[in-house]
Amino acid sequence: MTFNTALYTDLYQLAMGQAYYLKGKHQVEASFDYFYRKAPFDGGYVLFCGLEDALEWLEQVSFSEEDLDYLLQEGFNPGFVDYLRNFRFTGTVQSVAEGEVVFPFAPIMTVTGPVVECQIVETFLLNTLNFQSLIATKASRIRYISGKDRTLAEFGLRRAQGYAGLQASRAAFIGGFDATSNVLAGKTFGIPVTGTMAHAYVQSYDDELTAFRDFAETHPDNCVLLVDTYNTLESGIPNAITIAHELEQKGKRLIGIRLDSGDLAYLSKMARKMLDDAGLSYVKIAASNQLDEHVIRSLKEQQTAIDIYGVGTNLVVGHENAALDGVYKLCNFEGEPRIKISENLKKMNFPGEKQVYRYYNGKQEYMADAITFASLEAPEGMAHPFEPHKRMPLDPARAKPLLHPVMKDGKRLTGARGVREIAAAATENLKHLPVEHKRFDFPHVYKVGLSRQIEELRNNLKAEKLKMIK
């Protein structure tokens, strides 16, 4: 199965492409903004993720002869299909860096190029950026509540949404996880892999102790024992303690035990005491079973002794949103700024080619983002995008641009960034986000606003369009 085909798109992109082509407008330059409207998980931010995959795809995407035959069969115009034979993405991409914190309504990426190209690539860009950003954001929330001293392992592949499992493991690592159970992700992205054993392994033996002993013998340096197959406190932990002492005889150490059912708070405290009493304070306790940031928060409140959290389903599917609402909106066509009208200001886009400036406070924390035209400097003030009476002065000396050129004429301007590098950048970036925006309950709304010039253009274009309708 290859996804490196321009057919991984919505049919309407090609239908519009045909209309542009037959009207001789396919080479007209257009710009589209990628942004989202609502942070997932009732949270205050999104951790932007998926850019590397997007750029790699843009550089490689094309139609095969088989793809073109298929389009002819589907009734597409032969001239248009012939034009697609040499289809490549030849445009320009400005983007926020992968691993940066981004906020509602501010452009995260701007794609500029021949309109047909920009339309055909829309679907893949939304697909990969929406999903990976969703999962990286979820992971960052779990890291936030767990604290930096806990180990976080992503165990989600079996419940991940099909092939998305690979991208989920990547995004989870960028969002702050330490390791994944997904071996293909480990190899593909060079990230740590981790795993213990399943209940089936213990069940395959007549008794748990022999199962543990055989596993320890065959994994002397990385043995973690799953202790809940029969009875955690009466069988699993006592047997694990026996094995730990046997390993000590050979100069080895049991790495940990894993709890996968029951009351994790109670069991982990009992386990810690039993291990400590047996002189095994170095043996770590891992816990899994339907964890997410809220369960971990509760476990921490109860001062449990869990060292390693294994998080699966809720992380890799982005429960309970499962989708980020990112959109890709036309903002410029043939050199003219464009707008979509709506009764609801929030459904309108910001016209023209833009830059986003991020303002820092005295503690180098993120304070506000102002959207202005790409040709302008950082503004000295901004207006709320939908409640124009709310205005805020800004200090341009404390501003940095967020959108940077990453692709020109269809070629990347910078080398590929590895997943570890992006993850490290994400961790650093999140430090600059004040905790008020990270908290789970009613996070403080981060201020994103418009420069006077953007506001004026939007209002003028709206008035013009409304006049046209009447």
Place this chain on the structure above:
Amino acid sequence: MTFNTALYTDLYQLAMGQAYYLKGKHQVEASFDYFYRKAPFDGGYVLFCGLEDALEWLEQVSFSEEDLDYLLQEGFNPGFVDYLRNFRFTGTVQSVAEGEVVFPFAPIMTVTGPVVECQIVETFLLNTLNFQSLIATKASRIRYISGKDRTLAEFGLRRAQGYAGLQASRAAFIGGFDATSNVLAGKTFGIPVTGTMAHAYVQSYDDELTAFRDFAETHPDNCVLLVDTYNTLESGIPNAITIAHELEQKGKRLIGIRLDSGDLAYLSKMARKMLDDAGLSYVKIAASNQLDEHVIRSLKEQQTAIDIYGVGTNLVVGHENAALDGVYKLCNFEGEPRIKISENLKKMNFPGEKQVYRYYNGKQEYMADAITFASLEAPEGMAHPFEPHKRMPLDPARAKPLLHPVMKDGKRLTGARGVREIAAAATENLKHLPVEHKRFDFPHVYKVGLSRQIEELRNNLKAEKLKMIK
């Protein structure tokens, strides 16, 4: 990106594999059951989907030299890695047919083979069967409430979870959708593709009417116009009517209009009236915008005039569950039935190799499923799996087995089934499911029970294991 590698698994499968290998137990025969515990969406059933992909993967899966090098680097035992060089799945699979309706706790698939093989393939099987069954089930709910005379189009690729978009389109079609916007899915599975235009197309013109006219000219036989870019009732629909009349002059017909915002109930009724008043009763109305089975139910209650529903995000991510809780549990090892003990009977599995018999009522409707040993005939009664005092007599003359051999010695026993064939089977199967199990609110619980023999074995094994712990 290739997913046809045995590395698309959890690390612990390989860790357990190494333990079995080094203890000389890797060729021991084991059996695992695939089943789920809770129907998604608070519904009453699951539509089983993903079998073809699973079988195809099982036939092809192997490790590349690069994969093996990676495992060596990760510290796996060289002897074990060498054994993996010739790894193939050589086992047997019994399965319910794809597109069949399945219920909680009854085995849907049984995989039998050398234990290491069965473990390594577990993750992919769960990944693909869980996800595709989730989406097919969601799609079947949307079809149920929409009725068979409405057209259902899946538009989800941009919000699908990354690469899962391809599998989502497949599963949606099997669950009862008529078409997808996903062009790659159309080509890969031979299913109908559909699409209209985006707001960007209309915005790229100075005026909506010219945009519509150009689109109609370049798509004279399949023109659907998006009417909400500026103002649905004052601009979009009047302009669409003008274009419909222009098309009539050329002997063509406008296929439809699409509503994508605002109050779909109100707007669709107004649109129907405006179109009818203009002599365009043949022009269909399509609607999209965050639809799901509940919104469609409300739209139908309001007697709207929508002919085509375009459903995206909520379908392709399986909102609001996003994961099916399917599991894969050891039930036999080295010829002996196996069990996992739990305080909670629901967390225990049913030991031994099993068959599921489905009983029909006099109207050929699905009435109950009984789980018994594979070697036994359909039972004459069954017990509730967790409340053993609840018993039910059954008529074996009305029973049919659900699990059939589909793979032997790693080779498929039947030819590949196309997606259209599976979708037709699913539609037929769903007709046999009484409406009480399909309704959204508190669906009637379908009866799944155990034969006396299974019940006895479970109780005996449990007593034996508990004795061992004490």
